[in-house]
Amino acid sequence: MSLHEIRHPLVKHKLGLLRQQSLSTRSFRQLTAEVGSLLTYEATSDLELEDYKVDTWMGPAPAQRIKGKKVTVVPILRAGIGMLDGVLELIPSAKVSVVGVYRDEETLEPVAYFEKLAHDIDERLALVIDPMLATGGSLVACIDMLKKAGCKQIRALVLVAAPEGIEKVTAAHPDVDIYTASVDQGLNDAGYIVPGLGDAGDKIFGTR
Numbered sequence: 001m002s003l004h005e006i007r008h009p010l011v012k013h014k015l016g017l018l019r020q021q022s023l024s025t026r027s028f029r030q031l032t033a034e035v036g037s038l039l040t041y042e043a044t045s046d047l048e049l050e051d052y053k054v055d056t057w058m059g060p061a062p063a064q065r066i067k068g069k070k071v072t073v074v075p076i077l078r079a080g081i082g083m084l085d086g087v088l089e090l091i092p093s094a095k096v097s098v099v100g101v102y103r104d105e106e107t108l109e110p111v112a113y114f115e116k117l118a119h120d121i122d123e124r125l126a127l128v129i130d131p132m133l134a135t136g137g138s139l140v141a142c143i144d145m146l147k148k149a150g151c152k153q154i155r156a157l158v159l160v161a162a163p164e165g166i167e168k169v170t171a172a173h174p175d176v177d178i179y180t181a182s183v184d185q186g187l188n189d190a191g192y193i194v195p196g197l198g199d200a201g202d203k204i205f206g207t208r
Ligand code: URA
Pocket: 079, 132, 134, 191, 192, 193, 194, 196, 197, 198, 199, 200, 201
């Protein structure tokens, strides 16, 4: 796997705004979507193109388009939904495959409880979206599920990543690339990323 920490000035600027303590739900939502778009731009920069002819005002001209079955976006419930609009802004025709994962209170293991995947996911690049890569449990469970469904090409887009989560995902799925706006210090005792963003799901949905 490779880790891509995106150092584009727009990404860093928007991430700084996202970290602000007093940010409205509206602004947090908007910035989450915007950084989601910028991560999508980076994560699709090597998609294969094919040549074709387009009819222009001057007659046929050479053009290029993305080859093959393209993309499915995979938001992990609930917070992943916050990045969805940003991804679809750049890839409006992408299929959306929704995955739900919760953590069992006794075993503390992530359990997948919802799955509605694109029927042809085995032919698509899956862009998994979740704002926070903390312990990595949910992301690993989601990738397990996607691979079981036949998905062969998977990339993860997260706003902020903890080294612990990166390590866990890399160990379980070395073939999955991770795109993030920041690799932060690490996790605190409650499992929150430091400095992170706080509870991203609550901030996106305004349920704090
Ligand atoms: N989930 C969050 O929303 N924030 C964290 O810091 C960790 C997990």
